[in-house]
Amino acid sequence: MTQSAFRAKLLTFTGDPAQSPDAAVFHEDGVVIVEDGRVAASGAWSALKDRVSEGASVQDLRDKLIVPGFIDTHIHYPQTDMIASPAPGLLPWLETYTFPTERGFADEAVAADTARFFVDELLASGTTTALVYCTVHKQSADALFTASEAKNLRMVAGKVLMDRHCPEFLRDTPQTGYDDSAELIARWHNNGRQMYALTPRFAPTSTEAQLEACEALAKAHGDIFIQSHVAENLDEVAWVKSLFPRQRSYLDVYDHYSLLRRRAVYGHCIWLDDEDRRRMAETGAVAAHCPTSNLFLGSGLFDFDKAQETQMPVTLATDVGGGTSFSMLQTMNEAHKVARMGGHHLTATRMFWLATAGAAQALDLADKIGTLAPQSEADFVVLDPKATPLLARRTARADSLEELLFAFALLGDDRAIYETYAAGARVHSREQARR
Template identity: 75%
Template sequence: MSRHAHTAQRVAYRAKLLGFAGDPERSAAATHFEEDGLLIVEDGHVVANGSYAALAAQLTPTTELRDLRGKLIVPGFIDTHLHYPQTDMIASPAPGLLPWLERYTFPTERRFIEGAYARETADFFLDELLACGTTTALVYCTVHKQSADAFFAASEARNLRMIAGKVLMDRNCPEFLRDTAQSGYDDSAELIERWHGRGRQLYALTPRFAPTSTPAQLEACGTLAKAHPDVFIQTHVAENVDEVKWVAQLYPGHRSYLDVYDRYGLLRPRAVYGHCIHFDDEDRTRMAQTGAVASHCPTSNLFLGSGLFDVAKASEQGMAVALGTDVGGGTSFSMLRTMNEAHKVARLAGHHLSATRMFWLATAGAAQALGLADTIGTLAPQAEADFVVLDPQATPLVARRTERAESLEEWLFALALLGDDRTVFETYSAGHCVHRRDAKRRH
């Protein structure tokens, strides 16, 4: 049993509540906000949420009531793209994506052949995510099977809802990080059997990106994907101009970089593609048709100079979009800071990304895109009780700005643009507090 196993005790939280019934860009009624709300949790799940006045009668004599008035409860943040082995190389200087991989990424990932090192890094990584209010993430491990085992074990110990996978990489990488089409298939099949659906753990087939997989490996990955339709798929696509040119050389005869994955049956629901910057309209249409998801990683794209994701065009063509930090290419674990950069990237393309839509993209929108809308990303009854308590008094500047807000949008915008890990007061997973800002960190 997890050392964070929840109890059956009923606990109620009185605070401001924010949730969503759809995309705020498409309907003003999609945003649900309670100024004086009550969230009731029992046995790791939400029992009820709504106004305090309407639900106060459900506070039985045995219900523990936590008074968090003035603070905001939102569903736990969902990060749809990041690499736990790159924790120790975050903020490493390089002139671009491909040199950055050679100089920092591959040497760093070499150490994950050591199970103890992988577990220590996974523990630190998860502590960072929880400190930033992220309760679910799609996580890349390394090519080593033990790196995935270490990550899942660390997640299971905290009873988190995590999605992860061993990287598949059988060419164009150092020999010490290379598997084969067959060994990658075998290792992935074994890990799916061991971890997918075990407690709150879910598996993702993880070819790093087309240049580091042979056609045989992508074909094997497609075979596994067909055999396991509920398993996730995660990889990179169209991040960097030089990368796109490289793929065209390695995979001649394909219409586009995305088409490579399509040919091997890797475009489908629960398939999450990091970056998706250098797309044309046909690529976006194909993503929408297949139910594949674009993970927009603004801090990484700016840091590596990869380009600007066009969120407006993605929305116009019905392509599912969520947010990702892309640590260690990304420069922060914080989804609030990721919202900040996403807004600026959208502005450069002439689009205004509202605060309510940014919070939706990081919670209910991501859950919907991943096929987990009834499970996470929501405060609805029966959902898993993963939520974050945000503090608008976290810093003098955030407090001063939020106190002057004249609308919910303005108030949330200040949190998104000025917030970071300091804004996260508490983080809950399955109803259990897994991070408290003022408590001593284990690392």
């Protein structure tokens, strides 16, 4: 048995800080003890120092903060190279930049190179788990999983399904989409730390026949993830209404094909009504809030109060490359501002929960990731409060946990990530990356 220990300030969660004032657990002088890739114990150093074995590796990080690894619930790895591309809105942006870029992933070398860079970029931002969209090409999913497996990450990904309203060079069929997805599920789902997500891009790019194929796959594999987009943009909502006139709403299209359930994650969820939100709460389907993307594309403002009223599960996501940063800290920054524009005060403590334990709970992975609980997988991030002169100056004056976390969320980015660990192994070091 190999043991290592990390002494630092610690933050973890036992529940939603919006529901319980004691849900955030903070230790000014804490320790995480790791054995064979899992957390053996975490808590106050004074209580646990005798649990540290003689000869164990002990890192002294007392001037830094350890938090569970960030979880990004909606991101497109093929869009890495087209991030920050100008367009007047969602649909023109897809036509002008997204589809032409994704065409290149027919080349296995392009897919592999992009996947490696993408994974490294996630880790540099402190993200240890993500729900990832690949392209329509089967090899794009293989490349992403291969890059993730090399770092031993807990990753969820899937091949995109599209059989209409897209360029011919990105089009599959109901049968090829079904066959490719089934093959990828067999190869990658629960293979080590890799997990599969059935991935119809969004309702307008799938025929009824393809959605029926998705329904069949989802019913045959009850523990796989499902991911898609819903109610991001008003033009898109109107388009879906014209394509599926018999369905009550955009979300109802997915519900009609039995695609709302636990482990089903829908990006954006801006233009839902209360019946939609209640239906997501009833089924356990998750809303992935993508603030930097929604602001960049002018899609609209997510309604936190309505989500809270209906108990719709919510997580945070970057949505790169519509999103403008891989950093979950930058995503928190924009999420706070979006919430304020709607009259909702989103605390930093809750934003950290949404990006860690809250996401793990929503994704049905709370027994594996998202906290520093004993037997959880040892995925965590070391945050540096002195990463920049301004951050150092502000955190030195922080009089509470909320102020400290708020400074990280509003002033932090990838520079604040000192180290990232996956299954107890260091997979990113800021100092080494700078050399």
